[in-house]
Amino acid sequence: MRFVKGHGTENDFVILPDPDGVLDLTPEAVARLCDRRAGIGADGVLRAVRTKATEFDADAEWFMDYRNADGGIAEMCGNGVRVFARYLVDAGLAPPGEWDLATRAGLRRVTLGPSGDVSVEMGLPELLGPGEASLAGASFAGERVSVGNPHLACRVTEPVAALDLSHAPDFDPAVFPAGVNVEFYRSVGERHVEMRVYERGSGETRSCGTGTVAVAAAAAHGTADGAEWTVDVPGGRVTVVLDGETSFLRGPAVLVAEGETRPGWI
Numbered sequence: 643m644r645f646v647k648g649h650g651t652e653n654d655f656v657i658l659p660d661p662d663g664v665l666d667l668t669p670e671a672v673a674r675l676c677d678r679r680a681g682i683g684a685d686g687v688l689r690a691v692r693t694k695a696t697e698f699d700a701d702a703e704w705f706m707d708y709r710n711a712d713g714g715i716a717e718m719c720g721n722g723v724r725v726f727a728r729y730l731v732d733a734g735l736a737p738p739g740e741w742d743l744a745t746r747a748g749l750r751r752v753t754l755g756p757s758g759d760v761s762v763e764m765g766l767p768e769l770l771g772p773g774e775a776s777l778a779g780a781s782f783a784g785e786r787v788s789v790g791n792p793h794l795a796c797r798v799t800e801p802v803a804a805l806d807l808s809h810a811p812d813f814d815p816a817v818f819p820a821g822v823n824v825e826f827y828r829s830v831g832e833r834h835v836e837m838r839v840y841e842r843g844s845g846e847t848r849s850c851g852t853g854t855v856a857v858a859a860a861a862a863h864g865t866a867d868g869a870e871w872t873v874d875v876p877g878g879r880v881t882v883v884l885d886g887e888t889s890f891l892r893g894p895a896v897l898v899a900e901g902e903t904r905p906g907w908i
């Protein structure tokens with residue numbers, strides 16, 4: 643099985659080229675690929691399949707089939723879209739410029755040159771009201787946000803580096819029946835926040851694109867039309883623009899390796 647490895651602010655992915663949709667990608671295979679000791683290691687898998695080879699009906703040539711490291715399916719992955727677009731352009735499967743790709747959360751418009759940062763239109767983040775999570779016995783109030791996938795953005799006052807994210811935050815499954823990605827963010831300047839995240843299905847990651855949009859939306863709370871937010875994550879920095887009708891996520895997308903899994907391993 644051919645693969646490419648890439649990351650966006652160190653949120654890393656195994657990309658599986660599967661233009662004709664012939665791969666039988668089981669949750670177990672995804673978990674093995676993502677295993678950091680016994681596999682290639684990644685926060686998730688991006689299967690690159692032509693939309694016409696899927697059950698989805700969308701006006702885009704390519705569909706991003708995203709899976710979390712535990713093998714579960716998620717609706718959207720902001721950094722994944724950026725890395726996926728960089729892969730398609732690098733492989734000559736899509737042109738530099740502006741075009742749509744299909745995801746389970748709908749079409750996403752990407753903008754990119756032959757190299758460098760990738761920007762993706764993420765849609766309007768939906769603020770859904772208050773929520774709560776607890777971590778190491780402490781309770782954190784947050785804002786529930788949908789960016790196609792579910793988030794709880796919790797504002798904190800201490801540096802986020804001080805948080806113990808070695809265990810998953812607890813939350814009320816009645817409030818988050820499909821699970822939730824939990825972000826902790828602190829304001830460090832004007833429209834500038836630092837953030838850490840514990841992702842559903844992947845654990846703590848060094849960045850989460852949809853999470854950065856959720857955090858910017860929660861911090862702005864509907865007051866920042868046209869405003870540009872800087873979000874620092876453990877893996878680097880991204881920019882989020884909220885314009886009242888949609889949002890944009892911009893940041894680096896890097897391909898680092900490619901190869902072939904050993905026959906019979908998966």
Ligand SMILES: N[C@@H](CCC[C@H](N)C(=O)O)C(=O)O
Pocket residue numbers: 653686710715716717718719720721722791792823841842843844847849850851852853
């Ligand atoms: N890292 C991603 C989000 C991936 C999906 C998430 N773990 C979920 O289950 O919703 C991003 O960059 O947005």
